[in-house]
Amino acid sequence: MSAFETPPPALDVETLATFVRRHWGLSGSLRPLISERDQNARLDAEGRRFVLKLSNAGEDRGQLALQAAVLRHLEGQGMEGIPRLIPTLAGADAAEEETGHGPGAVRLVTWVEGPLLSAAPRSLAQLESLGAFVGRFTRAMQGFGHPAAFRADFLWSLDNAGGVEGWVADIADPARRALVAGLFARYRTRIAPRLAGLRASVLHQDANDNNVIVDAANPDRVAGLIDFGDMAHGRTINELAIAMAYALLDAPDLYAAMRAMIAGHVAEFAITEDEAEVLYDLMRMRLAMSVCISSRRAREHPGNDYLTISQRPAFALLERLGRIDAEFMVALCRKAAGFDATRGVAAVRGFLAGAAVAPVVRPDPGRAARLALLTDGTHPEMPAFSDRAFDAWFAAQRPASLPANVAFLGFGPYGERRSVYATDQFADAASPERRTRHTGIDIFAPKGTEVFAPLSGRVLSVTYNADPLDYGHTLILEHEAPGGVRFFTLYGHLAGTLPELLRPGQQVAAGQLVAHFGDWHENGGWAPHLHFQIMTDMLSQAGNFFGVGHESLWDVWSDVIPDANLILRLAPESFAVDPHPPEKLLARRARAIGPSLSISYAEKLKMVRGQGPWLIDHTGRRYLDAVNNITHVGHCHPHVVAAIARQAARLNTNTRYLSELILDFSERLTATLPRDLRVAYFVNSGTEANELALRIARTAIGKKSTVVLDWAYHGNSGGMVDVSPYKFKRKGGYPQPDFVEIADFPDPYRGTHRGMSEASGRAYAGDVARCLEAVRAKTGTPAAAFIAESISGVGGQVVYPDGYLKAAYAHVRAAGGVCIADEVQCGFGRVGAAFWGFELQGVVPDIVVMGKPIGNGHPLAAVVTTPDLAARFANGMEYFNSFGGNPVSMAVGMAVLDVIEGEGLQARALETGDYMLARFGDMAARHPLIGDVRGRGLFSGVELVRDRATLEPATAEAGWIVNHIRRQGVLASTDGPFDNVLKFKPPMVFGRAEADILIDALEVAFADLAAGGGA
Known part of the structure; x- marks a missing residue:
């Protein structure tokens, strides 16, 4: 007969006391304890507490040996909160005594102090502590083995869950029967095939709330575990699944309770990803087994109402869980175990x-x-x-x-x-x-x-x-x-x-x-x-x-x-809603910023981030940037940003100390320039660079007189405004400085000598010669310098007639002057067909000026000249720039060149620029307002006129169109002496897709204007 079939012992206290004296030499008081299959009593003796356990006569002695071995193993592992086995006076684990139904084993173990979990108030902290205790127990059991642990026919082993599936029919309620049948069906297909791949160990298998002890002083702390009668070998994860099944029975928040237990467990003993995925189903199968077994026993013992009453909490929990997506609970288990909630x-x-x-x-x-x-x-x-x-x-x-x-x-x-x-x-x-x-x-x-x-x-x-x-x-x-x-x-x-x-x-x-x-x-x-x-x-x-x-x-x-x-x-x-929108910032700006600092568009924009050719405003709207040449390789290019951060975290100081960075960048930069342009100076802006270029020229020649182009712009300092007719000839300006001569603007569309021929170029260059003679007439000596953009920007995106710069440079050099190429806007591959704008004209300047595109908007600019001019500039007056050429700027400059070369941006400028100019030309054939289309690469302009014969500038219309496409999400601007030229100088990452967006917006704007949108 098995222990389940043999009645439990029911000896009187005096007989039990005799066993204690006989085998352990102890005397004390005994108090009976509740037990299902054995007879247990608490012994208080010699100031200590013990549990006397008299086994059922049908108990498998191998199972008792297993329990003894486990207790000794756990003691050796230092596991707290576990009963300690007390050897008999003869040194044995147990003694044999008559139970009234045959011989039984009598054992003595230490009492684990504290109330049962079933008597303690529940909390998430307590559940986390329970999970942690089970985790420590599981960790301690790793590596333990015993022949008696392999109980292939043990009814309560979760590994044998399929063995009670046939008892589903014993569940009286049809709805509950269907619920449990569904769990077994899911178990067969989803869980059982995976069990063989999971870790296995010897398990306690019964951490229910009547076997778990809590700390009397702190019920949130689980202090112990008792009753090792259900031990068996099984899947390691079963231990946690069984403990969770009991712990969740009355939990008001099942999600929080599960997370608490799993988190506590993995803090002590991690579970695998596969274990995490079967945990929830194994927990439910423990409940399903419980209600199946109790339903079978209720059918076998129809008068035992306790059997059906005891299954109510389990059914209640299963029904709650049945209203929740099971796979979400699996995802929850995965996350609580430290994995992503889903594998993918x-x-x-x-x-x-x-x-x-x-x-x-x-x-x-x-x-x-x-x-x-x-x-x-x-x-x-x-x-x-x-x-x-x-x-x-x-x-x-x-x-x-x-x-x-x-x-x-x-x-x-x-x-x-x-x-x-x-x-x-x-x-x-x-x-x-x-x-x-x-x-x-x-x-x-x-x-x-x-x-x-x-x-x-x-x-x-x-x-x-x-x-x-x-x-x-x-x-x-x-x-x-x-x-x-x-x-x-x-x-x-x-x-x-x-x-x-x-x-x-x-x-x-x-x-x-x-x-x-x-x-x-x-x-x-x-x-x-x-x-x-x-x-x-x-x-x-x-x-x-x-x-x-x-x-x-x-x-x-x-x-x-x-x-x-x-x-x-x-x-x-x-x-999100920005608490500081443009209208609020405008009010602050009026108080804090000088009114001469201009701001674009009729409806002002607040930009908060950039990416490639895009700017993003405070509402998250993306605007295509078709005008910002300064961010040469695109807004916030990650390679450039990384270079700034990396070097800024290492060192940033002035150039009074030696550094490879400034030399490496100088050599790499000047290698892009022709002939003898080999000496570099680094400054912080195009304005500074032009100031320095003129200072070098004037020092070398010993004269200040300068020839500039009409409508030229070279910077915002006092010295640069002096050589910028675009500034001093307009509103708020002043008379032309006496050391400045203004040459005729070589505009092939609207100028004196129209057309792109070499004849037009030579004719315009003749006016440079006239200026040089004017200087000689006033001063008796030739001019010091001729400074000009290689393609005019603020003059209206004007490409000079063929041969213009070659002839102009020849006149200047014949007069003993220095030729300065301002490449601030058109350099670094922007013109597509060449790396430098001056190369389109077949010339080599004496000084080249570069502005902030060299650093993608970082305050970096440069002047490159010849060794001869550099030597003449070194006349004893020190040149020093506190942060021109600093290590961060040099790292940025190198990064910009990396991107230009690595991403093929010069070739892109050529391809995209040609595409844009072709589409602009197509638009011009359909829109009479377009008088001229011009440019090279990603440096182009569309001039608007009201009459193509008289060239009356369409200034208001140009402004209207710029604001219209801004409302469509495209940013452009106007330039030229009459502000009637739509200018396009986008970041070099601009491609055909972006060009199409720009041109489609222009088409809509021109159509709306023609339909009466009106400027």
């Missing part, structure tokens, strides 16, 4: 970080005008999204000046806490906490707005989720990342056109039309918008998915449903 999330995030994606709506939402639709009280006047008044309110937010072709979108943030989710569908069976955090990104736009697939994939489901405040028409697409990792995108609140567009199983291409925004009556009762989200796992869902998650479980939800901005790629400002 890291691969999906990595793939999406670099994947090419199509816009979900068009135009690209990154370029749309926008409003962050926050529900946190930021917009106190905003109706709820479920209030039909929202439509009118949102329409009223669209700026009146916004062109019709520009989308105005509202964005609802990922992760936003929303009080609107108040209906029962957002309540939770496992926790009193509602789901309130938004797991997608909302895009608000008019009903019927088209939706496009951002990635290629397969239609997983097309469903109508009809509950109020649900998604309405819902599309889910399945995608694949490298390595076969699947992930999904969901599109909610769609129009009834969805079923007509797609069917499950259909392949879709990136950029394919897949849906339209739904109206109120078909999208769950919301204002027209798209709820877009990514799922790394469908969990147990089909046709629908959670759109809101728990605050306390956000780390789990954000792995299951990562930020959809991985695909949308909207600037973070799209989801």
Whole structure:
């Protein structure tokens, strides 16, 4: 007979006391303890407490040997809170005595002090401590083995869960029977095949609340574990699963309770990823086994009401868990164990970080005008999204000046806490906490707005989720990342056109039309918008998915449903309202900044970040930068940024100390220049560089007289304004300085000698000769210098006639002067066909001036000249620039050259520039307002005239167009003597795609102007 079939011993206290005296030589008081199969009593003797255990006559002696071996092993491991086995006077683990039903083993173990867990108040701290205790116990049991632990037929072993599946039929209630049958079916397919690959060890297997001891002084601390009668060899993770099954029975928050126990356990004994994935199911199987066994015994013993009463807590917990997505609970276990909540999330995030994606709506939402639709009280006047008044309110937010072709979108943030989710569908069976955090990104736009697939994939489901405040028409697409990792995108609140567009199983291409925004009556009762989200796992869902998650479980939800901005790629400002918008900054600026500092556009912009050819404003809207030549290799280029940070963290000081950096950069820079241009000076701006260039020339020649071009601009210092007719001839200027001679501006379109021929070039160069003679007439000596941009910038993006600089330089040198090429705007490959603008004219200057594009906007500029001029400049007066040539600037300069060369930006400038000029030419054929198109590479201009015969400048129209395309999200500016030239000098990363955006915006602006938009 087994211990289950043999009645437990029921000896009187006096007989038990005799056993204690006989075998341990102890005398004391005995008090009976409750026990299922054995007879136990507490012994108080000689100031200590023990437990006397008399085994059932049918108890397997091998099991008693196993228990003794485990207790000795744990004592040797230093495991606290475990009973210690007290040897008999004969040195044995146990003694034999008659039980009344046959011989039984009598043993003595130490008492573990403290109340039972069942009598202690519950807390998360206590559960974490329980998990930690089980973890320490499991760690201590690693490496222990015993033949009696292999109990293949042990009913309560979780490894044998399938053995009681046939008893599901004994569950009386049909609904409960179906629930448990479903658990066994899931166990067969999902769990049982994985068990052989999991770690195994000898387990306690019964850490229930009547076997767990807590600290009397601190009930949050688990102090011990007793009753080793169910020990067996099994999957190591079973230990935690069994403890969790009992600990969760009355937990008000199952999520928090599970996390606490798992976190405590892994802090002491880590579990594997596979173990984490089966833990939840094994926990439920312990409960399923319990109700099956009790139901079988209730059928065998129909008069024992206790058997059915005792299963009620287990059924109650199983029913609660049955209302929760099982795969979400698996994800929770994974996260609590220290893994990502889903296996694929890291691969999906990595793939999406670099994947090419199509816009979900068009135009690209990154370029749309926008409003962050926050529900946190930021917009106190905003109706709820479920209030039909929202439509009118949102329409009223669209700026009146916004062109019709520009989308105005509202964005609802990922992760936003929303009080609107108040209906029962957002309540939770496992926790009193509602789901309130938004797991997608909302895009608000008019009903019927088209939706496009951002990635290629397969239609997983097309469903109508009809509950109020649900998604309405819902599309889910399945995608694949490298390595076969699947992930999904969901599109909610769609129009009834969805079923007509797609069917499950259909392949879709990136950029394919897949849906339209739904109206109120078909999208769950919301204002027209798209709820877009990514799922790394469908969990147990089909046709629908959670759109809101728990605050306390956000780390789990954000792995299951990562930020959809991985695909949308909207600037973070799209989801916030700036407390300091442009109108507030303008008021501060009026008080703090001098009014002569200009600011662009009729509607002022506040830029907060840059990326490549894009600038991003305070609302998160991306503007295509078609005018900022200073950020030569693109805004915030990562290679340049890294160079700044790296060197700034190491050293930044002046040039009075030796350094390889300044020499390395000087040699690399001058290697790009022809002939004898080998000596470099480094300064902080183009203005400083031009000042220094003129100082070198004037010192070398011994004269100050300078010849400049009309409408030239060389800097903002006093000395540079003196040689900049663009400044001193205009409003607020002053008479021409007496040491400056102004040569005729060599404008092939509007100047004295029209055309690009060499004859025109020589004719204009003749005026340089005239200026040189004027200098000689005034001073009796020739001019010191001739300074000119290699292509005129502020003069209107003017490319000089062929041979102009060659002839002009010849006149200057014949008169003993120095030729200075101002390459601040046109150097470093911008002109495409050459690295330096002067090379287009076939000349070699004596001095070359470079400005901030050399450092991508970092305060770095340079002057390069010949050894001869440098020697003549060294006349005894020291030249020193505190931070010109500092180590950080030199590192930046090297990084910029790396990018120009490494990314082939000069070739790109040529290709993109030719493409732009061709398209400008096509526009000119259709728009009479365009008088001239000119430029080289990414340095181009479009001159606007009201009459092509008279060349009357269209100044107002040019300003109107610049502001119009700014409203479309494209940044340009005007230049030229009449401010009637649209100038384009974008960052060199500008490509054909960006050129198309620019030109499409211009087409709209010209069309609107012609239609009466009016300047």
